[in-house]
Amino acid sequence: MLDLKLIRENPEQVQQRLDQRSGTYSLQAILELDQQQREIQTTRNQIQARSNEIAKQIKTKIKGGSDPKGPEVESLKAEGNALKGERAKLEPQEKDLKAQIEQLVLSLPNLPGEDTPVGANETENVEVKRWGDEHKPQGDTFKAHWEVGKDLGILEFERAVKVAQSRFVNLWGVGAALERAIAAFMLDTQVAAGYTEVMPPVLVSTASLTGTGQLPKFAEESFKCAEDDLWLTPTAEVPLTNLYRDEVLSSKDLPIHHCAFTPCFRREAGSYGKDTRGLIRLHQFNKVEMVKIVHPETSEAELESMLGNATAILEALKLPYRVIELCTGDLGFSARKCYDVEVWLAASETYREISSCSNCWDFQARRANIRFKEAGKKGTQYVHTLNGSGLAVGRTMAAILENYQQPDGTVKVPEVLQPYLRRKMIHPES
Numbered sequence: 001m002l003d004l005k006l007i008r009e010n011p012e013q014v015q016q017r018l019d020q021r022s023g024t025y026s027l028q029a030i031l032e033l034d035q036q037q038r039e040i041q042t043t044r045n046q047i048q049a050r051s052n053e054i055a056k057q058i059k060t061k062i063k064g065g066s067d068p069k070g071p072e073v074e075s076l077k078a079e080g081n082a083l084k085g086e087r088a089k090l091e092p093q094e095k096d097l098k099a100q101i102e103q104l105v106l107s108l109p110n111l112p113g114e115d116t117p118v119g120a121n122e123t124e125n126v127e128v129k130r131w132g133d134e135h136k137p138q139g140d141t142f143k144a145h146w147e148v149g150k151d152l153g154i155l156e157f158e159r160a161v162k163v164a165q166s167r168f169v170n171l172w173g174v175g176a177a178l179e180r181a182i183a184a185f186m187l188d189t190q191v192a193a194g195y196t197e198v199m200p201p202v203l204v205s206t207a208s209l210t211g212t213g214q215l216p217k218f219a220e221e222s223f224k225c226a227e228d229d230l231w232l233t234p235t236a237e238v239p240l241t242n243l244y245r246d247e248v249l250s251s252k253d254l255p256i257h258h259c260a261f262t263p264c265f266r267r268e269a270g271s272y273g274k275d276t277r278g279l280i281r282l283h284q285f286n287k288v289e290m291v292k293i294v295h296p297e298t299s300e301a302e303l304e305s306m307l308g309n310a311t312a313i314l315e316a317l318k319l320p321y322r323v324i325e326l327c328t329g330d331l332g333f334s335a336r337k338c339y340d341v342e343v344w345l346a347a348s349e350t351y352r353e354i355s356s357c358s359n360c361w362d363f364q365a366r367r368a369n370i371r372f373k374e375a376g377k378k379g380t381q382y383v384h385t386l387n388g389s390g391l392a393v394g395r396t397m398a399a400i401l402e403n404y405q406q407p408d409g410t411v412k413v414p415e416v417l418q419p420y421l422r423r424k425m426i427h428p429e430s
Contacts, residue, residue: 001366002108004101008034017111020118020328030104037097044090047083054080106216110363112328113337119327125340126327131311132320132344137403142346145401146278149175151409152428155279166276167268167283169394174426178400178413179286181420182393183261186288186313190390193309195259195290200239202262203230208242211368213334213360223265232265236289237387242368244293248380249372255294255302259390261286279394280352286393292386293370296362299384300337303359306388307339310355313391317414319399320344322351336361343395346402354395357388 007014011027018025058076062068112118117126149155154175160168171179191197206229209215214222214234223232233239240258249256264287275281290309294302307323314321326338335358342351362382365371371380404412411426418424 001105001363002111003362003366004030004034004105007031007105014111018108020112021109021331022121022329023109025108030101033097033101033104037094037101040090040094040097044087044094047087047090051080051083051087054083103216106210106367109331109333110213110336110360112331113359113361116331116337117325117327120329121327122330124327125330126325127322128325128339129311129323130320131315131322132318135318135320135403136344137346137405139346139407142402143405144278144347145345145398148401148405148411152411152426154178154426157277164283167281169279169282174421174423175397177421178397178417178426179393181417182396182400183286183288184420185316185417186390186393186396187259187261189313189316190259190288190290190309193312195257195309198240198243198258198260200236200243200260200262202233202236202239202265203228204233204238204242205229206231208238208245211242211245212238212364213367214238217333221267223267233262234266235264235287235387236260236262237291240289240291241293241364241370241385241387244370244383245368247370249293249370249383251295251372251374254372254383255292255298258291259288260291261288261393279398282394288390288393290357290386290388290390293383294386295372296381296384299359299361299386302384302386303337303339303357306386307341307357310341310357310388310390313396314341314343314354316416317396317400319396319403319414321354332356332358334358334360334363336363341389341391343399344403345399346405352395352399354399355389355391358386360385360387 002014007027007030011031015027054076058073061073066073117124119125146155146157152174154172156170156172160170187197203225206215209222209231222234225231240260263284265284268281268283290306292302292306311321311323321341321343324340324342326340331338338356338358340353341355341357343354345352361384364385365382370383370385372383373380400414401411404414406412409428413421413424413426
């Protein structure tokens with residue numbers, strides 16, 4: 001959530017930065033409603049001040065010997081009652097205006113950082129790093145990962161459609177074991193990097209999704225339970241960040257680094273026709289997520305560190321990748337600055353997103369009301385929050401199947417996964 005005071009005091013600057021994003025955002029309605037609300041608040045404060053003054057006058061007069069039921073006191077009481085009635089009329093108006101303002105502010109995305117590349121869409125993103133060209137498999141043709149998985153007997157989509165619908169998958173035998181092995185390796189790596197592992201709920205409340213920015217804007221992207229105020233989480237970023245909703249932390253508690261392995265659920269609304277085959281765009285997928293809750297002074301460095309935590313997984317697996325810094329027009333709703341990590345897929349000879357690492361500054365902290373207090377200082381400050389995939393497990397499996405496939409139909413297991421999977425090769429008879 002953007003700071004309403006910032007919008008009020010610097011509307012042109014805020015509007016200019018919002019205009020750098022994709023979409024159309026206007027501050028006009030917010031500014032008009034805010035002006036109305038502040039005028040009512042001023043009137044209400046004046047009424048309250050006069051009411052307090054009348055109460056003091058009544059007390060003074062009675063103490064001075066005036067008749068409590070005399071005309072002088074009764075006149076003051078009548079004025080006080082009239083003011084009370086006026087205040088009673090104003091309070092619901094002000095409450096309604098505040099609710100309207102809140103909903104409008106909740107619909108605004110985060111402001112891009114000053115150093116975020118300005119651009120209209122993904123075509124203007126900036127590549128900042130490329131790694132592992134020497135690890136790209138050599139050959140003329142490679143099978144897509146769903147073909148490799150089908151030939152091995154470890155990926156199966158047809159029965160998943162029977163059980164659920166399209167864009168779900170069954171993992172069989174070594175396929176299921178490979179998914180577990182990848183996740184375990186990722187968790188062990190992130191824990192060794194200083195993250196505390198958490199196993200959070202995967203059903204989350206409306207308040208939690210609002211706190212991290214998925215609601216109200218992206219309701220159509222999420223699956224909601226029909227009879228409860230619960231949603232299937234689209235990412236572990238939601239429960240991990242909301243662990244601290246409505247809390248005031250001590251600066252000594254910061255930074256907080258968490259990681260979690262959870263299933264994630266997304267409708268993928270608007271993506272019909274895209275990646276309809278394979279593991280790239282499923283309604284249900286597994287992911288290891290990283291979340292940081294940090295002091296504002298360290299968040300920029302924490303983002304670079306988180307990016308390193310994500311890419312360390314790919315380097316250990318010897319999967320080629322590149323890092324893209326997103327331009328203003330391609331930023332996620334809650335992000336101020338974001339890096340996408342894209343892994344090389346041999347069959348399509350292209351890079352595909354496997355992680356996004358975002359610094360949200362105080363945007364989510366304001367929505368979720370997560371603050372901290374420093375010893376010896378008055379008041380509280382909002383924390384900065386960061387999140388990133390470390391990594392998407394299914395997409396990692398897809399990259400392994402494509403980049404490690406062998407001419408005889410087998411798939412070599414990356415060396416770092418061999419102790420987890422307890423094998424060096426995946427054979428069709430597996």
